[in-house]
Amino acid sequence: MDKLKLIDTGYSGDRFFLGRWSSSSTGGWAFIVGMGGGTGGSARLWKSGNLLIEFDGNAIVKKYDTFKDTQLAEQLAPLAADRPALVGDRAELMIRYFGPGYNQPVPAKIVLTASDFEFEELGSMKKRSKFSLPAREVVAVRTDIWLPDPDPIYTTQTIQFARDLKKIGGPGGKKLNLEVSLPELVTLMAYVSHPVPAR
Numbered sequence: 001m002d003k004l005k006l007i008d009t010g011y012s013g014d015r016f017f018l019g020r021w022s023s024s025s026t027g028g029w030a031f032i033v034g035m036g037g038g039t040g041g042s043a044r045l046w047k048s049g050n051l052l053i054e055f056d057g058n059a060i061v062k063k064y065d066t067f068k069d070t071q072l073a074e075q076l077a078p079l080a081a082d083r084p085a086l087v088g089d090r091a092e093l094m095i096r097y098f099g100p101g102y103n104q105p106v107p108a109k110i111v112l113t114a115s116d117f118e119f120e121e122l123g124s125m126k127k128r129s130k131f132s133l134p135a136r137e138v139v140a141v142r143t144d145i146w147l148p149d150p151d152p153i154y155t156t157q158t159i160q161f162a163r164d165l166k167k168i169g170g171p172g173g174k175k176l177n178l179e180v181s182l183p184e185l186v187t188l189m190a191y192v193s194h195p196v197p198a199r
Contacts, residue, residue, distance in 0.1 A: 007051065009153075009182040016079055018182050019051035022152035048152070050075070050182070069155055072143045072185065079186045085194035086114045091187055096154065096179035097121055099129065100171050105179050112191050119170065131169040137162040141188045154179035159188065 007019035052075055053064040067075050091112040096105035099121065106123030117138050121128035140160040159176045166172040180188065 004051075011079070011183040011186065013079065013082065015055055015082065017051070017053040017055075018076075018079070018186075019053075020048065020152060020155075020182055022048050048155070052076075052079075054078070069143055072155060072182075073141075073189070076182070076186055076189060080189035080193050083186065083190035083194075086112060086191065088114065091191075093180070093184045093187065095184060097123075097129075098156075098177040098179070099123070099125070108178070110188075112187070117191075119176065129165070129170045131165055133161065133163070133165075133168060135191070138192055141185065141192055151179065153181055155182065155185060157185060157188070 004017065004019055007021045009018045009020050011018035048069055049066055050069070050072070051064065051066050054062045056062045065075065093110040093112070095108055095110060097108035098105050106121060106125070108122055108129075109118075109120045111118040111120075113135070115135055116132055117135050118132040120130045138159065139162050142158045142160065143155065144158050157178050157180055159178065161174045161176075164172065164174055165176070170176070
């Protein structure tokens, strides 16, 4: 396991190891030509990779797989299913949030309890999003945003809700675009997959 420390995401579990990295093996050129002339440039082409290793009861490797971010939901489903539901506990996630019109993500906090989902934007904007809603109104977590320069730690995710967040202090619409680590993503996926009964 020492050889895997460089890509260790910090996921804690007896049955799984979860790794992530970002690498570049090629560069690329882009040219734009118009009536007034042209411009161009070069840059490294980055891609992210993920590794999931499953162990048996004797800590022997049962299976392993490397995969792209587009396969996160499918590959991390067993980890989310392995997580117990929040009952009387709370989970606090320090994540990064893409607000409407933001060029860069800003710090934000999510607090999860069995009954409620709370979100608070911690950036320097004058009007920051802050809201709370019942846990059952958190509908899905999806990887539907692709960034050209992937982060070796964070992955970009969308959380879908059952109602317009603007009415309760959030941004307009029914979704949040976030950057989360893989352990945080597993926590969010488990939260959605263990719904609580309506009150």
